[in-house]
Amino acid sequence: MTAQAEVWLNQAVHKSTGYAPIELHLNEKRSNPFLTANMFPSVNRIMNKNEPPILELAYSNLKAAAEKRKCYHDKKANPVSFVDGSRVLIRTHPQSNAMLAEIKKFFLLYEGPYVVKKSYGANSYVLTDLDGKIKGTYHMSELKAFVTADDNPL
DSSP states (O other): OHHHHHHHHHHSOOTTTSSOHHHHHHSSOOOOHHHHTTSSOOOOOOOOTTSOOHHHHHHHHHHHHHHHHHHHHHHHOOOOOOOTTOEEEEEOOOOOBTTTTBOGGGSOSEEEEEEEEEEETTTEEEEEOTTSOEEEEEEGGGEEEOOOTTTSOO
C-alpha cells in the first residue's frame, strides 16, 4: 500500500511546476492510474518537438509561482529598521519552571530598553544597555521599538 501511495504522489501534477515529479525526473510522460480510472477530467499534454524541454517549462512555472508569493508577501510586510542611538526592547524566551512555580505566560515578553550602537547589514544590530555596556548582537526579528508616553501622547 505504501509503494502504491508513493506512485500516486509521484504522478500527481504539482501546482507550482505544472508537472508531476515523475515527468520531471524521467523527462517522459507516464501513464497515470488516476486518469485511466476516469475519476478526473483528462489532461491532454502532447509533447511537441518544438516545445522547450520540460525542465525549462517547470522552472519558468516555479519562477512565476515564486513571484506571485513574493508579491503577496510584500503587500503584508512591514519592514522595520533602527538607526544608531535609537532605543529598543529585546524579546525574551522564558521557560516555565514547575519547581519554582513559575508560569511562562505570566512573564514579560520584552526586556530593556537598550540602545542600538551599530548595525550589521540590514537586519542585525549591536545593542548596549543604557550605561554603554555591550549586550550583544541581535536580529531585527527579536527587537521592538521602545516607545515612551512622551513619544506617543493620547
